[in-house]
Amino acid sequence: MGKDKKSKAEDKKAVKAAKAAKAEKKAGKREKKQSSKNKDVDSDAESVDLDTVLAQYAKEQEQYHAITEEACDPPKPRTSATLIANPANENELFLYGGEFFNGATAQFYNDLFVYNIKQDTWKKITSPNSPLPRSGHAWCRGANTKDIYLFGGEFSSPKQGTFYHYNDFWRLDPTNRDWARVEGKGKAAGPPARSGHRMVGFKQYIILFGGFQDTSATTKYLNDLWIYDCVNFSWHAPKLQAARAVPDARSSFTFLPHEQGAVLYGGYSRVKTAVGVKQQQQKGKKGGSGGSSSRMVLKPRVHEDTWFLRIIPPFSDAPSGALPTVSWERRKRPANPPNPPRAGATMTFHKGRGILFGGVHDIEESEEGIDSEFFNQLFVWNIERNRYMSLTLRRLKTNANKRAAQQSNISRRERGRADEEELLANLKALDLKAGGSAIADAEDGPSELKEQDEKISEKPRLYEFPHPRFNASLAVQSDTLYIYGGTFEKGDREFTFDELWSINLNHLDGVVEIFRRELQDWQDSEEEAESEDEEDEEAESGDEDEDRSEFASVSTAPTSVSSPTISKVLPDEDPGTTEVISALTDTLPHPRPFESLRDFYARTSEQWQTIVADKLNEKVGPVEKTPKEIKKAAFERAEEKWWDCREEIRALEDEQETAGIGEVVSLADKAALGSTGRRR
16 A cells, blocks of 8 residues: 555656656747747848848859759749740740748749740759849840840848849840840949839840839839940930920839830839828817828829830941930820729730730728739730730630531541551551661651640640739740739738749630649748647647637538528419529629638628618618617628628639639638638
């Protein structure tokens, strides 16, 4: 008996010691986290020397002693990268730079990728002399050469506490993939550092306009014009007539080549605006009256104007180094422009017209939040007529005429197949005489091409445009539009698309998915730092926490919903005959696909309150309701409508998920809902 008591006492001591060790370990872990957090803050302070960080990148780059091409997977997700068609090879696309922000840290890239269109392969180019990591840069093809020129961009510390803007100028030889730093000659050293600018080639010149600079105080938007002479290797800022108007400062605009210069459309900036502030009447003072004052704030501005930059090169008998004559001419507002106006809508050039995709329209409801609408429409801008037109996809026709045409081609195919079999038989006979090389060569070549064609034809083809986004990278090669990446926002989270799509601009016969990968989770460094502590606490609490988690898992949402359709007996018909009326066809506000009840009410609350107020006014006799009661009744009406439409909205969500756009919403709500499943 005494032995049992002793063993129990020892067990109690062991348990206490284990608890003390666990508590000490937990305290040490928290201290380690706090020191690591402080270290991150210190490392991202304003005093961080980004030149030292970039010097480290340059030192790492010295390990490459020659230009190499290595087969690789598609690029990692990134935004604000640049995509361009190889001017020396109509079968290639170049992708360079960009950045990726996951909610905690930002990563910048300086890798150059080459996509081979026919082979559907990617290669990564490594070079001992290439630009440093950046995003928001600009590049274009030299009009009189096949070289590609790049200028500027930005770089930031991982926590984005400090920013760096470039003012370097580079030339890329698309044939041998060689980068060369271009040093300007003459009096002008070149444009100051910036990002968000645009460049375009015209004859022997590279034209650069606009952009912005981040300073410690504010963001400065630019409207200066610079021209680089590719023959005389010099920058200059042309003198403009003082009496002529010039475009306002802006970034992220459209800049396209023209036979006589270049054309500019749209853009984004923030401008100072006076906002009125009401002054409440002072209490206790007779005759006091309320007044108003104003304060200056920065308001976003989406530009919708169009400009033509006329460039007249020097005459042939002009002295060497003569400068071209440059002037801005304001054009009329384009006909049928995208409505509403949108920022982040990117455009590329194709046969005298611009191809525009995506964009976002922001509605500032208050200083606390902004409601945004994203687009995935495709427009074509006829530059000469200054007119926009929406492009739509065309499904493959399967009518009787096409079937008849297919039947008429069968006889020709059979004849061709017979001729091919006869040719192969003759080659085989020759191969038996010559030693077996002729037939092998004859079969290997066509089979390889056939495999490549089959590989490309097997790509998924959709008949809806990719998910709405802004700041996608566009390029046109051989009448085919390529759409890479882009960004979508959901609340405070932003998601970078990791995908490449192609659209044949001649046929518009669907969107081909070249590659598409799952979106990465949005991270929050502070939440991650606390997650391990919560896990430790859950492990210590044992069964008590399990009971609590089971209680917390009970949902307050209805487990079953009413049908979104209403059965109505038709007049003068059999009582058994009913007509199905959709809940989405009335005049009430409707929820959108992947829209939660909370988001639906936030978007339509004013409409529901108006509906409730109108219903009250229709009643006989005075009905007094407080604003709180009206809001409550409005929410109940919105909730009822949301559930009535749920089944039909689910069908729409399923259709969109088959088009590859469902992951955005599921990832956006994963952290908020505490679930790894789909949003609904």
